[in-house]
Amino acid sequence: MAHKFIISKDKSGEYRVYFKYNAETIFWTEGYKSKASAQNAIDSIRNNGPQAEIVDES
Template identity: 45%
Template sequence: MAGKFEVYEDKGGKWRFRLKASNGEVIATSQGYSSKASAKNGVDSVRRHAAEADIVEVPKED
């Protein structure tokens, strides 16, 4: 089974999405959005951009 995106309303009334691996582990969570449609647009954006995204190592802050 493939992973899945879940769109949900949090306790504060914001819409969020999380990406779950096939084993049910949450591997990514979103910011809060003001509407369900905006959260779904966030999912679409991740789907479009993740495959081509670079992996960048960020130096440790002092």
């Protein structure tokens, strides 16, 4: 699968979630103190993303 979520720990010890398509990072989250919080962010994106409004500000 070309799309994937990656949880990694940054230099400050916080967990971040990266969403990648192939090798390209599409977006990343704020830092979280716990891995469980990072997983909750993934779950929220999966649950709420399909219904998200699209705003064209061009």
